[in-house]
Amino acid sequence: MKVLIILGGKMPDDFLKKMYENYKADYVIVADGALAAMDRTGLIFHSLVGDFDTIAPEILEKYEHRSNIYVERHIPEKNQTDSELAVWIAMKKQPKEIAILGATGGRMDHTIGNIHLLYQCMKKNIPCVIYDEWNRITLIQKEAIFQKKTSYGTYISFLPFQEYAEHVTLEGFRYPLSDALLEKGTTLAISNEIEADIAKVTVEKGILICVESRD
Amino acid sequence: MKVLIILGGKMPDDFLKKMYENYKADYVIVADGALAAMDRTGLIFHSLVGDFDTIAPEILEKYEHRSNIYVERHIPEKNQTDSELAVWIAMKKQPKEIAILGATGGRMDHTIGNIHLLYQCMKKNIPCVIYDEWNRITLIQKEAIFQKKTSYGTYISFLPFQEYAEHVTLEGFRYPLSDALLEKGTTLAISNEIEADIAKVTVEKGILICVESRD
Numbered sequence: 001m002k003v004l005i006i007l008g009g010k011m012p013d014d015f016l017k018k019m020y021e022n023y024k025a026d027y028v029i030v031a032d033g034a035l036a037a038m039d040r041t042g043l044i045f046h047s048l049v050g051d052f053d054t055i056a057p058e059i060l061e062k063y064e065h066r067s068n069i070y071v072e073r074h075i076p077e078k079n080q081t082d083s084e085l086a087v088w089i090a091m092k093k094q095p096k097e098i099a100i101l102g103a104t105g106g107r108m109d110h111t112i113g114n115i116h117l118l119y120q121c122m123k124k125n126i127p128c129v130i131y132d133e134w135n136r137i138t139l140i141q142k143e144a145i146f147q148k149k150t151s152y153g154t155y156i157s158f159l160p161f162q163e164y165a166e167h168v169t170l171e172g173f174r175y176p177l178s179d180a181l182l183e184k185g186t187t188l189a190i191s192n193e194i195e196a197d198i199a200k201v202t203v204e205k206g207i208l209i210c211v212e213s214r215d
Numbered sequence: 216m217k218v219l220i221i222l223g224g225k226m227p228d229d230f231l232k233k234m235y236e237n238y239k240a241d242y243v244i245v246a247d248g249a250l251a252a253m254d255r256t257g258l259i260f261h262s263l264v265g266d267f268d269t270i271a272p273e274i275l276e277k278y279e280h281r282s283n284i285y286v287e288r289h290i291p292e293k294n295q296t297d298s299e300l301a302v303w304i305a306m307k308k309q310p311k312e313i314a315i316l317g318a319t320g321g322r323m324d325h326t327i328g329n330i331h332l333l334y335q336c337m338k339k340n341i342p343c344v345i346y347d348e349w350n351r352i353t354l355i356q357k358e359a360i361f362q363k364k365t366s367y368g369t370y371i372s373f374l375p376f377q378e379y380a381e382h383v384t385l386e387g388f389r390y391p392l393s394d395a396l397l398e399k400g401t402t403l404a405i406s407n408e409i410e411a412d413i414a415k416v417t418v419e420k421g422i423l424i425c426v427e428s429r430d
Contacts, residue, residue, distance in 0.1 A: 077390065081402040108319060108326075108350040109372030109405050109426035115327070116374065119400035135323040157324030159331065163377060175292065185334035187296040190324050211324035 001026045003095040005086045006045070007114065008033030008054060010105030013041050015133050023099055029089050031082040034102050035059055046070060047089055050082035081110065087117050091124055098128040105132065115209065119161070122207070134215075140208040146172075146199045153214030158182065158189040158201060165206035172199030182208070216241045218310040220301045221260070222329065223248030223269060225320030228256050230348050238314055244304050246297040249317050250274055262304055265297035266290060296325065302332050306339055313343040320347065330424065334376070337422070348429075355423040361387075361414045368429030373397065373404040373416060380421035387414030397423070 004025035006016070020028075020043050030038050032050030039059050049072040052060055064071055074085060083103070090098045098121055103114035114130060118139045121128035130137040136152035138144075139161060146156065158168065165182040174193040182189055201208065219240035221231070235243075235258050245253050247265030254274050264287040267275055279286055289300060298318070305313050313336060318329035329345060333354045336343035345352040351367035353359075354376060361371065373383065380397040389408040397404055416423065 079403050081405050084402045104323060105320075106349055107370070107426070107428045107430065108330075108347075108352055109370065109374065109428055111323075111326075112330070112374055112424060112426065113372070113402045113405050115323075116400050117402070123400065132323075134321055137323055155322070155324065157328070159324065159327055185331050185338065187299045187328045187332070188294050190296050190328050209327060211322070211327065213322045213324055215322065 001093055001095045003090040003093055003098045004028045005031065005083075005090055005098060005100045006034040006038065007031045007083050007086065007100060007102035007110075009102040009107075009110065009114075009132070011037065011102045011132065013037060016101060017041055017043065019099075019101055019131055025099070027090075027093055027095070029086045031086040031102075033082075035063065037102070039063075047072070047086075049085045049089055050074065051076040051078065081113055083110065083114050084117060084120075087120060087128075091121065091126060095126060098126055100128065100130045101132070103130045103132065103137075104135065119207070134213055136212040138210045140201060140203060140210050143200065143202040144210065146194050146201075146212075148194045148197050148199070151194050152212035154193060155211075155213045155215070156192050156194055157211045157213070158192070159187075159209040159211070160184045161207040161209050163206075165203050165208050167202075167204035168208070169202045170199070171201075172196030173201075182206075216308055216310045218242045218244065218305040218308055218313045220244045220246065220298075220305055220313060220315045221249040221253065222246045222298050222301065222315060222317035222325075224317040224325065224329075224347070226252065226317045226347065228252060231316060232256055232258065234314075234316055234346055240314070242305075242308055242310070244301045246301040246317075250278065252317070254278075261285060262287070262301075264289070264300045264304055266293065296328055298325065298329050299332060299335075302335060302343075306336065306341060310341060313341060315343065315345045316347070318345045318347065319350065334422075350429075351427040353425045355416060355418060355425050358415065358417040359425065361409050361416075361427075363409045363412050363414070366409050367427035369408060370426075370428045370430070371407050371409055372426045372428070373407070374402075374424040374426070375399045376422040376424050378421075380418050380423050382417075382419035383423070384417045385414070386416075387411030388416075397421075
């Protein structure tokens with residue numbers, strides 16, 4: 001099962017529609033303010049979650065009591081963001097993978113919090129990817145393979161998610177690395193490019209934030 | 216001495232001008248692509264750094280050889296982003312504080328890398344703040360005080376910069392916390408608000424990312 005989560009970050013409707021169609025999710029979860037975009041685009045979804053403080057009541061009314069939509073309404077004083085609650089619903093489905101849209105832009109607390117949520121999925125061994133117009137963001141443990149032809153943009157960057165990412169090796173990239181230490185606060189592996197048809201990153205200890213980006 | 220760093224992230228000219236005028240920096244450092252905005256606005260700066268791969272040659276020519284601008288030109292194959300090189304120049308000035316503009320938006324590798332740069336400043340005991348139109352971002356060690364009247368927006372959020380932030384106490388906030396554990400990957404302290412005139416956060420172990428934001 002593939003789950004798609006749609007959050008309320010900044011995102012043009014045409015990007016949402018294109019990603020929705022390409023991803024072909026089996027289950028779609030919408031968090032709070034993102035309902036406005038779903039209402040505008042008419043895209044089908046299966047679950048709606050949040051405290052509903054950022055959605056117009058007249059839009060909420062249209063979807064809140066539909067029998068084919070699972071609605072989870074929370075109090076505003078909850079201990080999780082709407083994004084985290086959406087990820088919890090996704091993880092309960094025990095999916096093969098999760099994709100998140102609307103995770104970035106505007107409020108940086110939400111953006112950073114959403115990137116941190118990838119870690120919650122990683123701990124449960126569920127691959128999870130954040131997509132926006134310019135970036136594809138994942139966390140990498142141990143190793144990952146990239147194909148040049150399916151890359152998201154010109155640039156690919158690796159940053160340490162924790163204090164250090166140790167023994168990092170990059171093969172098939174424009175700027176290769178061999179057994180390097182990535183230290184949080186430094187920018188050694190930002191703005192690399194995939195050069196070979198297949199490129200490989202390995203990290204022996206620690207976790208990498210991987211950002212593929214378009215300028 | 217107060218140092219202002221201007222990076223090439225997304226930023227409207229009027230925000231740049233307002234922040235530049237309000238901050239009253241003693242020394243202004245411009246990184247690469249940000250030169251275009253400085254050229255448009257006519258704001259004075261003292262240092263220009265980067266590999267100059269994202270600036271039009273005709274704009275670069277106007278500033279590259281001025282005797283009153285310290286220019287540091289690097290090869291594109293360098294091991295640091297232009298942002299990190301700008302922070303290095305700033306730190307050499309042994310400033311009382313550093314503010315960074317143009318650090319966010321668009322490419323998330325640069326955005327995350329720039330937030331991580333705050334850590335490099337923290338290690339040298341130099342307070343450093345990222346400002347964009349919607350957010351003020353800092354790192355907090357031990358404790359910090361916030362005045363309601365000087366807050367940057369409605370919301371204030373705290374996220375763990377490392378695996379854990381331990382024994383976190385929030386006083387004077389809408390949602391107080393007492394001796395709480397913030398675990399990376401969870402979103403407990405996102406979307407709080409300053410309630411008292413003076414609010415205080417303490418963290419006994421670990422570092423907090425603090426984001427004050429406007430919606």
